[in-house]
Amino acid sequence: MKSDRPMHGRRTILKASAALLAAGILPLVGSAFAQRVLNRTQDQILGPFYPIMSKPNRTGDLTQVPGGSRRAKGQLLIVKGRVIDPTGKPVAGADVEIWQANSVGRYAHPDDTNPAPLDPNFEGFGAVTTGADGHYQFKTIKPPPYPITPTRTRPAHIHFDVRGRHDELVTQMYFEGDPYHKTDAFLQSAPNPKALIVKLSPPLPEEPDFMVAEFDIVFRG
Ligand SMILES: [Fe+2]
Numbered sequence: 001m002k003s004d005r006p007m008h009g010r011r012t013i014l015k016a017s018a019a020l021l022a023a024g025i026l027p028l029v030g031s032a033f034a035q036r037v038l039n040r041t042q043d044q045i046l047g048p049f050y051p052i053m054s055k056p057n058r059t060g061d062l063t064q065v066p067g068g069s070r071r072a073k074g075q076l077l078i079v080k081g082r083v084i085d086p087t088g089k090p091v092a093g094a095d096v097e098i099w100q101a102n103s104v105g106r107y108a109h110p111d112d113t114n115p116a117p118l119d120p121n122f123e124g125f126g127a128v129t130t131g132a133d134g135h136y137q138f139k140t141i142k143p144p145p146y147p148i149t150p151t152r153t154r155p156a157h158i159h160f161d162v163r164g165r166h167d168e169l170v171t172q173m174y175f176e177g178d179p180y181h182k183t184d185a186f187l188q189s190a191p192n193p194k195a196l197i198v199k200l201s202p203p204l205p206e207e208p209d210f211m212v213a214e215f216d217i218v219f220r221g
Helices: 004-022
Strands: 076-084 095-099 125-129 135-141 146-149 152-154 157-163 168-175 211-214
Touching: 095 135, 125 135
Parallel strands: 076 211
Antiparallel strands: 076 135, 095 125, 095 157, 146 152, 157 168
């Protein structure tokens, strides 16, 4: 009887694993006991307004120009998330850059021909480095959709360029409920557009004026 026990135990584990696999709870990667593998965040184009003319704000707060006294116009927004590798491990030391249009859809870039005005209190270009837990956070504003031709409008989005030691990811984060998602060739070029769209959450008690967008980044690190 004693010799049956280990075999019985293994059978029980295999049966349980088969049930988990059937339920989609335990992903099958090589073997039933392999580590979970996350999909790399989908790439999007860099776009024409990468701010080559200036250095990113490294304070983590894009709602104020360093040295300025007034806040940027627009809906205040915290953009935060984790940078992780495909096994879910935090990526420390990743450089996370964002750039975006201001509250009326204008980039602080000389090539942007949108006649909407610039906001002197918003440059829309920031960078932070992830700590040991892989977290990043920016204070910024929610950009609106903006026209790119007389008949085409891009949905609201924030550009990301994430650099690690082995990988670099360029992508864009979009906002749920935007009417221009379906007609946007760039978003629709992604195999799974929904994975690039975030739902805004209500403000946190400690930051009552800021809506919150969470966007995790998966890349090789
Ligand atoms: Fe853009």
